[in-house]
Amino acid sequence: MAREQLQTLTEPMYYILLALTEECCGVDIMEKVRTLSRGRVTVGPGTLYAMLAKFEEKDIIRLTAADGRRKSYIITDAGREELKKEFERLQTMVRDGAFFFR
């Protein structure tokens, strides 16, 4: 799910979706995001819980397993497409900025 008015993903959203490119248990996502971002990005449990619910509602991710309260998710094709668009947008921004910061 993007920020509807800007059509972009926030940093936590981006890293959560990156973490879910492989099937992952919800409670492990926080640690995975920290690892992927080398400790730079931290997602709190409240933020994560709310985002997983919204992503699932928007069909960006899907539930793959539920063991009691523990649920596992994986990104859907639509979610992968959103993630790819965001990655390309960020790459374009880096390329445009490279001229000024060479």
Next chain:
Amino acid sequence: MGMKKKTVRKTFCYRNCDDFAAYLNHMARLGWHFKEHRTGLIFEQGEPEDSVYAVEVFSKADETDTRPLPETEEFAEYCEAAGWKFVDAWRKFVVFKRIRPDAVPIMTDEERFEAISEADGHSVWRWLGVSLAWSIMQLLEFHSGFKYSIFRNRELIIAGTWFLLFLLAAARAVQFLFWKRRCVRRMEQGRKLFFGRDASDKWDSWLYLTILGIQALSLAYIGEGWIALVILGMAAALILMGFLIAHFRPDATVSAIIQTLGGFAICIAALTAFTILGQSERQLDQAVVEPPVVYSDIWDDPGEPEDIYSKRYESVFGAWNICHLEYADGELYYEVFRSDHAWVLDGVWRDIMKGRATKEGTDCTELWDAEIAILSTADYYKVRFENVILDIRCDRHPLTEADIASIVEAFGLR
């Protein structure tokens, strides 16, 4: 041997959740560790600890929940992975205890503000809506039957109470909006939010109790204390029901059923009490009085009346006498309204001027030498003087100047 426990009846609203957490931290340092919530906060005695609690507002929970929902427990799993152990949940409160020093904050300030303002906002706007609706109903009642309300202290006390409750609800709503604006500004400035108590939170409940207490005392003072007793009885029954639900903590479905059926039963009991006690009151009817003016005060004595209906209603705004006397050879009907307040008599005049018979009536102001006088097509004279209105009909129709002079003297209209 069981650990020593104690129950503390301390309440916090959602906006005070950080003060709530600070309180739990303080108790832990004294050796009292929060375990659960039932009819109050239940603490278990142990070693003093420098514990860190977090109290969050969980949007998916409901005001009527007495135990954690499955969604709350799922949320708790994520929090435990982040270093927070779930302690208990009720209504929209969720309490956690930190189990790792590097625990990540559960929610961002923006998320907390959104959850808290939604939770508290529901309560603020709901109460404002209810009190406004009741106040409007009272106003409409006054408007549609002004004379029936303005001369009865009971109606004035009840209407006044609802109006005060509405003013208090409006003040709470304004305070809530200011609180929201302060939080938004702090977030825009990049400052951390702390959801603590401010001075007004302390007097909020006391003001409600004071208003209701004044109402009860006022009703008792005018001899209508039975109404206050019925209302107090209802309140006590609701509090008892809430106490039992909080103690036993049934699941959401059972709790909803109990509250619905219990609330329904309490309303039926209250209506029954109002009907029975109101019926007794009508039988005693303190409004029944001797007629202030009888036929013989105006004209020749026609003998004893065969039927008398005479009542008087009095309030801080004036008095209303209504009288109907039937004689073998005569009849007299009148209503007299006395008030020192022009706006009261304006309202009464509007009331008695309703109806086609009056609207199509004839002006007879000169005949009565009054501020205004109308003879309706149904032979009622409606006359207004400075501090009194007379609505009169009798068998001697049309009235002569001599009749009118006698009436004016008998009623003391000038």
